[in-house]
Amino acid sequence: MSDLIHKDPTCFPVLEAAGLPSAFLDAIMDGVLCSAEAIMCIPQCLDALCLNNNGLQAVRDRNALRCFVKILTSRTYLRALTGETPGSLSTGLDELMRHASSLRGPGVDMVIEILNAILKIGSGVDASFSSSEPASCSTPLWKLMLTGAIR
Structure with a gap:
């Protein structure tokens, strides 16, 4: 979808009539497939949708x-957020915020919500994230710090 819209923005009405943008938004709001590739494509797809006023409005709505x-506060996505994924994700989000300036406010709200969730996890308020499993070499540093394995 992203490639189609970026190469030919005039195809958006056809994709919208077929329900593709709505299906994509439903999919990411319900929980993305736990893979680095699926996570990394989200900002680019949102950016493509925002090229059209109807798409931008749908993303905002x-x-x-x-x-x-x-994605950034759930144990489910830990393995998908290793390697180059965080860097690629942040680059994609940066581009999205620069191209769709009306998403900057919601973007800041998202970051604040993520930081508050991490604060709860780190303070032990959110026990659903912590676990008795031992830390491994693949455990991200921030998780080790939040769970108290390192200080």
Whole structure:
């Protein structure tokens, strides 16, 4: 979808009539497939949708940036957020915020929500994230710090 819209923005009405943008937004809001590739494509797809006024409005109406709260604060996505994924994700989000300036406010709200969730996890308020499993070499540094394995 992203490639189609970026190469030919005039195809958006056809994709919209077929329900593709709505299906994409439903999918990311319900929980993305746990893979680095799926996560990294979200900002680019949102950016493509925002090239069209109807797409931008749909992204704003659905508060689609909130999908990143679950991705960045859930144990489910830990393995997908290793390697180059965080860097690619942040680059994509940076581009999205620069191209769709009306998403900057919701973007800041998303970051604040993520930081508050991490604060709860780190303080032990959110026990659903912590676990008795031992830390491994693949455990991200921030998780080790939040769970108290290192200080």
